[in-house]
Amino acid sequence: MTSPTTPTASARSRRRPAWAGRNYSLLTAAAxxxxxxxxGALVAAAFAVLETGGDGGDVGLVAAARTLPLxxxxxxxxxxxxxxxxxxxxxxxxxxxxxxxxAFAALxxxxxxxxxxxxxxxxxxxxxxxxxxxxAEGMLMSSVSGEQAGRAFAVFRMAMQGAALGGAAVxxxxxxxxxxxxxxxxxAAAFAVxxxxxxxxxxxHIPPRAPGGGLLADLREGWWExxxxxxxxxxxxxxxxxxxxxxxxxxxxxxxxARDHLxxxxxxxxxxxAFGAGTVAGAVLMTRWKPRRLLLAGTLCVFPxxxxxxxxxxxVPIGVLYVVMFVAGATVxxxxxxxxxxxxxxxxxxxxxxxxxxxxxxSVALVPLATAAAGPAEEAFGRTAALWGCAGLVVLVTAxxxxxxxxxxxxxxxxxxxxxxxxxxxxxxxxxxxxLG
Numbered sequence: 001m002t003s004p005t006t007p008t009a010s011a012r013s014r015r016r017p018a019w020a021g022r023n024y025s026l027l028t029a030a031a032x033x034x035x036x037x038x039x040g041a042l043v044a045a046a047f048a049v050l051e052t053g054g055d056g057g058d059v060g061l062v063a064a065a066r067t068l069p070l071x072x073x074x075x076x077x078x079x080x081x082x083x084x085x086x087x088x089x090x091x092x093x094x095x096x097x098x099x100x101x102x103a104f105a106a107l108x109x110x111x112x113x114x115x116x117x118x119x120x121x122x123x124x125x126x127x128x129x130x131x132x133x134x135x136a137e138g139m140l141m142s143s144v145s146g147e148q149a150g151r152a153f154a155v156f157r158m159a160m161q162g163a164a165l166g167g168a169a170v171x172x173x174x175x176x177x178x179x180x181x182x183x184x185x186x187x188a189a190a191f192a193v194x195x196x197x198x199x200x201x202x203x204x205h206i207p208p209r210a211p212g213g214g215l216l217a218d219l220r221e222g223w224w225e226x227x228x229x230x231x232x233x234x235x236x237x238x239x240x241x242x243x244x245x246x247x248x249x250x251x252x253x254x255x256x257x258a259r260d261h262l263x264x265x266x267x268x269x270x271x272x273x274a275f276g277a278g279t280v281a282g283a284v285l286m287t288r289w290k291p292r293r294l295l296l297a298g299t300l301c302v303f304p305x306x307x308x309x310x311x312x313x314x315x316v317p318i319g320v321l322y323v324v325m326f327v328a329g330a331t332v333x334x335x336x337x338x339x340x341x342x343x344x345x346x347x348x349x350x351x352x353x354x355x356x357x358x359x360x361x362x363s364v365a366l367v368p369l370a371t372a373a374a375g376p377a378e379e380a381f382g383r384t385a386a387l388w389g390c391a392g393l394v395v396l397v398t399a400x401x402x403x404x405x406x407x408x409x410x411x412x413x414x415x416x417x418x419x420x421x422x423x424x425x426x427x428x429x430x431x432x433x434x435x436l437g
Contacts, residue, residue, distance in 0.1 A: 023143040023201050024152065027136070028159050030194040034094075035163035037190025039276070040171015041101065043269050044180035044187075046255040048108050049118060051180065057375025058115055063251040064368035066122040071365050073130035078357020079218040081135035082350065087201035090139065093132035094195030100124035102188035108181035133360050138353035139201065141344045150341040150412075151287050157336055158283030161329075165276030172269010222354030225347065231295055231406035232346075232355075235339070236362035238401040242305060243363050244370035245390035249309040252374035253387055257312045267318050274322040275308070278329025285330070286337040295407045298338030299398060301331040306394035313387035345413050 045066075049059045081089050104121040107113040144152040174183045226232055250272075258268035291297035304327055311324040347355045377386045401407055 021143060023139070024156070026197050026201055027140050027143060028156050030197040031156065031160040032163040033190050033197070034194040035160050036167040036170075037187035039164045039167035039272065040174065040183045040269070041187035042251070043168065043172045043255075043265060043272065044175050044183035045104070045118075045122070046251065047175050047265050048104075048113070048180040048184070049115075050255065050259070052113060052115075059255060060248070060252045060371040060374040061115070062118050062122050063247065063371040065119040066126040067247070067364055067371065068368040069123050069126040070130045070133075071361060071368060073127055074134065074357050074361040074364070075219055075222075075354075076215070077131035078134035078222060078354040078360075079215050080131065081138055081353035081357075082218060082222075083215075085203045086135040086139045086353065087198055087203055089135040090132055090198045090201075091195045093128040093135070094191045094198065096128035097125050097132070098188050098191035098195065100128070101184055101191060105181050105184035105188060108179070108184060134353040134357040137343075137356040137360075138349075139203075141340070141347075141352050142349050144344070149344050150290055150337060153340040153344070154283045154286035154337045157333065157340075158280055158287070161276055161279035161283060161333065165273050165280060168269050168276055169273030170269075172265050172267075172272065175269065176264060176266040218354060222351060222358055225351050225355050226358040229346070229406070230404055231342070231410050232359070233362070234401050234404040234407055235295065235299070236359055238299075238302075238397045239363045240366050241397045242302065242394045244366035245309070245393045246305060247367045248370040248374040248377075249312060249387060249390045251371055253309075253312055253378070253383060253390075256378075256383065257315050261315050262318050262321070271318070271321050271325050275325040275329040278326035278331075279333040279336075280329075281326070282330040282333025283337060286334060289334075290412060291338065292412050293409065294338045294342045294412055295410045296402075298335035299401050299407055301334040302398045302401075303395060304328050304331040305398075306391040309387045309390035309394070313384045313391070341412070342410060346410075 045062060046059050049062050077089070100121045104113075104118065104125075107117055107121075140153075140156065171183050171186075174186075226236075254271070255265075255268055258264055258271070262268060262271075307324045307328050308321075311321050315321070316324070343352070343355065343359070374386070377389075381389070
């Protein structure tokens, strides 16, 4: 018999909002743990390369090595995640990330790591992420329903970005105090804990897929879903360029500017933390604000993403950089929540991971090229010109996305597309929710 002083599962569930079920809670907790470790590890990896005598080109190569397998395996990862139980795919990917980061940490702590070793381990981490990302996105979207989906995504992202804020700030400080190796070791431990949490996810609510074609058929079906929606491919093309230049600025030029002008790893970690604080603020806003034209509001809020590159180009004083990073984080989070809500309401559940894979693929496809080219671009044009180029490209591609009518006109609905369907429900059935519409 349950003790009168011991809360039952039913009582605990009553203390949570109706949309925060068991799977949602587990996914949120695991994302918090993962982001605490991974954000600090990004700073640690860059400074591990620099401490071994590497230059900006070497930092870019390691960043590219992490992203290249992500590009190569994402589509396969999406098809696998729609075919196998998604939580098993997520746990296996977390295990690979844990082992690769543990090996990276051991190399840095015990000796003089070679560039090829860091490239290999970064590539293994990217491979894990290629299988994890589509499975995680599909699992999260299938864990919420109804008109509160947007709020659920905002709270999830608020928790995730809050952890990223703490991870980046603490990670940067730890790199400065104890060195990058221990930060990488903490990231490996975080992957282990997150994988254990995700092992308890329940996929019983997801209907089994009917037997059908093989992997290529799954990929074709996902492509038809993706290419048939102008708003979807237009925004993915936009972010294929925007993400690439922002990655080059953050992964390569940012640490170099910090080393030369801002005081090193600690201030740069705090700058990344300010971006994280902005994303938390943006997520808090989106728990209340429900713009009727989802993608119009979100895309307009992408323009400030150009500000950090411009600030590094000067470079501005570190206090000004913190403000710029905060603003960019807050506005881009408005896009992030709007984008997840649009995918949730428009894409059938049984195709979520495959469509997410095409989304991720387009969004990161150019990142390896951009990060690898960052060093040569700096030598050819100078760091300042390269950073201004990054800022200009963000503005240009965002303006181009707004020229697509479906991006401007996609409206919020309260019910997602049915399983297996591709039709769009009429926006006339939605309840007015305010915003830019």
